[in-house]
Amino acid sequence: MENQKLVLVETLCVHYEIETSFFESLEEIGLIVLVRENEGIYISEEKVTDFEKVLRLHEELNVNLEGIDVIFNLVKKVEELQIELALVKQRLGYLNKEI
Amino acid sequence: MDFIDYYKTLGLAQTASPEEIKKAYRKLARKYHPDVNPDNKESERKFKEINEANEVLSNPENRTKYDKYGKDWKHGEDYERQQQNRRRSQGQGGARQGSSGQGFSDSDFSEYFESMFGGGGSGFRQSGRNVKYKGQDLTAELHLNLRDVYEDFPQVLDVNGNKIRVTIAAGIENGQTIKIPGKGSPGANGGPNGDLYIKIQLKNDTDFNRMGNNLHKNIELDLYTAMLGGELLTDTFDGKVKLKIAPETQNDTKVKLKGKGFPVYKKKGEFGDLILSYTITLPKNLTEKEKELFIELKTLR
Numbered sequence: 001m002e003n004q005k006l007v008l009v010e011t012l013c014v015h016y017e018i019e020t021s022f023f024e025s026l027e028e029i030g031l032i033v034l035v036r037e038n039e040g041i042y043i044s045e046e047k048v049t050d051f052e053k054v055l056r057l058h059e060e061l062n063v064n065l066e067g068i069d070v071i072f073n074l075v076k077k078v079e080e081l082q083i084e085l086a087l088v089k090q091r092l093g094y095l096n097k098e099i
Numbered sequence: 100m101d102f103i104d105y106y107k108t109l110g111l112a113q114t115a116s117p118e119e120i121k122k123a124y125r126k127l128a129r130k131y132h133p134d135v136n137p138d139n140k141e142s143e144r145k146f147k148e149i150n151e152a153n154e155v156l157s158n159p160e161n162r163t164k165y166d167k168y169g170k171d172w173k174h175g176e177d178y179e180r181q182q183q184n185r186r187r188s189q190g191q192g193g194a195r196q197g198s199s200g201q202g203f204s205d206s207d208f209s210e211y212f213e214s215m216f217g218g219g220g221s222g223f224r225q226s227g228r229n230v231k232y233k234g235q236d237l238t239a240e241l242h243l244n245l246r247d248v249y250e251d252f253p254q255v256l257d258v259n260g261n262k263i264r265v266t267i268a269a270g271i272e273n274g275q276t277i278k279i280p281g282k283g284s285p286g287a288n289g290g291p292n293g294d295l296y297i298k299i300q301l302k303n304d305t306d307f308n309r310m311g312n313n314l315h316k317n318i319e320l321d322l323y324t325a326m327l328g329g330e331l332l333t334d335t336f337d338g339k340v341k342l343k344i345a346p347e348t349q350n351d352t353k354v355k356l357k358g359k360g361f362p363v364y365k366k367k368g369e370f371g372d373l374i375l376s377y378t379i380t381l382p383k384n385l386t387e388k389e390k391e392l393f394i395e396l397k398t399l400r
Contacts, residue, residue, distance in 0.1 A: 005291070007290075007291070011232075011288075011289075011290075012232055015232040015287070015288055015290070016232065045291050046280075048232065048233040048290070048291060049233060049236070049294075052231055052232070052233060053134050056132075056134055057132070057134055057135075060128065060132065061125075061128060061129050061132055061135075062125075071134075071135055074135075075134075075135060075137055078137055079137050079138070082137070082138060083274075086273075086274050090273065090310070091310060
């Protein structure tokens with residue numbers, strides 16, 4: 001945790017023209033972890049991608065934060081199933097080759 | 100390059116009102132948005148198509164132009180000029196823009212669109228808002244043979260003109276994606292660079308079947324060796340091995356050679372197993388003499 005690079009939330013707020021309160025709502029719902037250090041609020045640099053995804057879903061598709069949480073969970077499941085499917089296909093290919 | 104029916108793309112009649120266009124676009128965007136369709140090229144393509152349709156139909160000026168000249172775009176007054184512009188602005192190959200991103204690059208529009216409305220810089224991009232702080236993630240595919248990744252495989256990739264050294268660790272799975280942090284597009288306003296994702300596609304160039312860390316191979320055994328036992332020389336992935344065949348070996352018998360499988364990903368020195376299955380081949384075209392001997396065998400049983 002200590003080695004992770006942090007990005008000041010304020011910087012992102014300026015860049016995306018959003019309020020700090022948006023980040024607090026995200027934290028409350030458990031979509032994002034905020035780090036508070038020396039009176040500044042930060043987000044881990046590798047979580048910026050997740051944050052940007054949240055922002056896109058929110059602004060481009062008008063999904064509310066609870067909906068985004070649901071989407072994240074479902075997308076994760078889809079990804080797991082895709083990996084499983086690829087594995088099953090590989091096995092099936094092997095069986096077919098045997099016949 | 101063909102005419103594109105943007106009304107059809109959004110499932111609308113040419114008489115559709117601006118509200119109907121907006122509604123249709125939003126509905127399709129919810130369905131095909133890349134953030135809700137992980138690793139799905141088909142929906143990525145669809146999403147680009149509906150965005151393009153929306154760029155044209157939601158903008159009154161563009162829509163008028165499209166309705167008027169759309170089908171005769173080839174005769175458009177400034178077609179030639181724009182063709183030349185387009186050629187000039189055509190970009191590089193290599194890794195494509197990642198699916199996880201927004202922020203369209205020029206190449207996200209069809210040739211038809213660009214010849215009609217010009218390249219990316221034509222000024223009706225939605226807003227400056229979607230310039231990302233973190234740089235765009237890039238995704239690339241790397242095609243290797245199975246044999247390549249039996250050992251660590253150093254590789255120099257050319258991503259949009261940048262040479263990137265990577266080592267693909269032995270034992271990587273087919274379809275596995277590796278992330279190279281910070282090697283995507285540069286960020287904006289001091290933001291971090293995007294990441295590079297490399298999806299490994301393995302082609303099996305061997306007669307082993309790989310399942311996880313184990314390798315499987317079928318071995319044909321003639322009837323007599325199966326019945327009487329004997330020795331057999333066979334290939335493993337990295338050399339030959341002499342197998343002892345037990346007398347009365349049955350069809351489909353499986354033999355496990357421990358540690359002769361594929362290397363375990365990122366666990367140096369660890370290997371899976373090689374699993375051999377025996378398929379017994381029966382003799383054909385028996386001679387009279389052989390037939391007699393088989394009859395004798397039969398009566399003995």
